[in-house]
Amino acid sequence: MESCAQKKKYAAKDYKSDLKPIWCPGCGDYTVLNAITRALAELALPPEEVAVVSGIGCSSRIPAYTSVYGFHGVHGRALPVATGLKLARPDLTVLVTGGDGDGFSIGGNHFLHACRRNVDLTYIVMDNQVYGMTKGQASPTTAPDWEGSKLTPEGTGINPFQPLVVGLASGANFIARVSSSDPINMARIMVEAIQHPGFSLVQVLSPCVTFRPEQQEWRDIVRTAVVDYTDDAARAARRLMTDDGFNVGKVLYKGSRPPFRPEFENTNGSVTELEARFAL
Amino acid sequence: MTINSVSLVIAGSGGAGVVTAGSLLLDAAAQAGWYALMSRSSGPQIRGGEAAAMLRFATEPIMSHDDSFHLLMAIDWDNIGRFSAEIPLVATSLIVGDPAHGPAPAALLGGTPRQAALAMTDIAGKIENGRPNMVALGAIAGLIGLPPEAMQAVVEKSLKRKGQAAIDASMAAFHAGFAAAADLPAIPKLPAVAAATEPRWSITGNEATGLGVIRGGVRFVAAYPITPATEVLEWLAPSLAKVGGMLVQAEDELASINQIIGASYGGVPAMTATSGPGLSLMIESLGLAVAAEVPLVVVDVMRVGPSTGIATKSEQSDLNIAVYGLHGDAPHIVVAANSVPDCLFTTQWAVHLAEAMQAPALVLTDQAMGQARAIVPKPAELAFIGQRLTAAAPAVEGERYKRYAMTASGVSPMAIPGTRGLTHTADGLEHNEFGTPSSQASDHQAQMDKRSRKLTQFNYGDHWADIEDSEVGAGDTAIITWGSSTGPAREALRRYAAAGGKARLISLRLIAPVQPEKMAAALQGIKRAVVVEQSHSGQFYRMLRAFYELPARTVSLHHGGPLAFGPNQILEQLNQLNAGSA
Ligand SMILES: Cc1ncc(C[n+]2csc(CCOP(=O)(O)OP(=O)(O)O)c2C)c(N)n1
């Protein structure tokens, strides 16, 4: 790779592909895509040095809508793919995009361990409290009394999963919540998330206008969080556990745990040396 | 000529102690210039408990255990009766036990072996810091003709850190046992040989597997521990670090397979090792590697299934899941190692195949070869290095890169992240040449053809199978087998030839894609065949029936694990085939 003498300036559109998204008109994910491309332009990262990894879901379609390297894998396994990629290629900037079902249900175990492992990744979860792609079933973040799905006509009766609380408890190094109705702040926080070392978790309230039309009211309900971020996990925990889920637009927690970054350290050993240990 | 060999078992309740004693004996045999094979069996206890080290020594390389053992040396009897099926004893066999521990359990006496007493505890008690294990080793050495100097050298090396007193105590106990052997009934002795002149290795199948992938170029491994694959990982972790690679312990097998997909997509050759339960979890993502065309290697060290099965024992029953387990039409590579040293060859080859064809390669080994240690001639250097066809920056600026471009070979140049102008999204969704998701029949057809063409048009050379004829020729009879059953089949072929028979052994290394033309050539002139495998339902036989033209008289010799075939079992089947009674 040539050492760039002068930093090329990029515009958000330089990070967009020509592909037309399959999303419904009005879906919150459109502005998330815009915010990601805006953040990348802001950071002036050459597109070939960025990778976006995802699983399956409406929100997981993002990689192909960007012009960076993308990997669209199977449902729930985006985080391990991204972990392997980042460990093997520490020179790349790796983002992970997906939904609440992909990340917290089928991929829940990977979520815990990705927070815990703290590899330098930025995880952007478009939380619409529903399985959009499979046409509207309850997800782990759905309220217990939501009766909109044929699978759970009387609601799930189960308390929703608290991604940010669980993320904090599991060791995520950066936690923020943003609203897809505020693209400017969303992009700004994504820039910070990408820049922060270790595992950064960004929850985006991103309405599913088709299966949760009532979520269109979110734009009026959300409020900018009043308190600035803390680096004290205990304080962050208290805040997150008492918060109603609509405080957005600010970073909530920034940790300083060093990222998991095993080196490909070449100790100058050779395969011949390994073989010598078997010789009689 | 049949192989001149001695087979014996050291058993006891001491857990690791028995295996350590077996290892000392194996090393001493190597020192004496003999070839050796050691397998182990243990009870269900996590630590300690009954254990058995099964050893066979010969003056030439050996790949298999014999049908029965000449000697069972029991340190004590606790629960050793449980091994009776794994330790076949016949009238000429000899059981040596310590009278301090009472009589031998009835379960071991079915074959009416001879019995003799050796007061290991008493003899050891008379020596300061003397151990019954060393007395037993001394007696074994006396019985089989192993020169004491060979053991002296091994003990000096292994007890160096404990000091001269420990070495002397061990050797005193050994010599006392050696002297006592003169009063024991005889078993065959192996002739002394001149110390080996050609280089030899002492290696387990699991170590050979690790070395094979490193030699092939793998530098990223992610895995989750599971018996009996863990030793592959334990060997790889420090070894990878020495050659600039890394091993990551993942949270589960879903993570390990997807981490290696990520690493390989990033351009670093990658692999994982597991056993049946882990392979089951990886299946969906193996299909992703097929569709997204990501090269990787998955080693399955097979154990007895289904479910958790018998975690510590061997079976060849993951053939079906390896070949047919993926949903959709998912062309991928399945190869199988057929001996301890072949784990090295086959895994190195697998890396080469996976990288060349940008497809996942599954390697089947098993507990029997994985956890066995063998003294073998130094394996040859191999030319297989994983080499991926990569794409360079486009000649024409702005020209859109086709990740899944149609090519004659089916292999498309792969852009590695970081390469300018070739950004694209690799996808498990069906796609067109650019990688853009597509649900059109024509794209599906074209991409299916391409993915399958990569594998069917590849030149696998002679490595698809190991083919061996008896010295006097192939005759019209064949043994067709794979994996661990190849060892006893090889030996059956030799015994058959020694009795004047002619036959051909065909051991398949390339399980998928199938090679009907090569098989047809290998079966030219063959009128009868026996198919040998360690599977309760005869998975291999059924697969051969589905894809190959087999001789009209083909019989299936199969049973589930964990018992391995003895060479005579296969020999009998060959004799029956030719007597027309099969
Ligand atoms: C193994 C597997 N199980 C089920 C599915 C079906 N499926 C596809 S997407 C999805 C849920 C997606 O929900 P979410 O991650 O919240 O994404 P959204 O569509 O809401 O953005 C499910 C269940 C699948 N593709 N794979």
Ligand code: SF4
């Ligand atoms: S179904 Fe919902 S989440 Fe999916 S594209 Fe439509 S609005 Fe967006």
Ligand SMILES: [Mg+2]
């Ligand atoms: Mg969702």
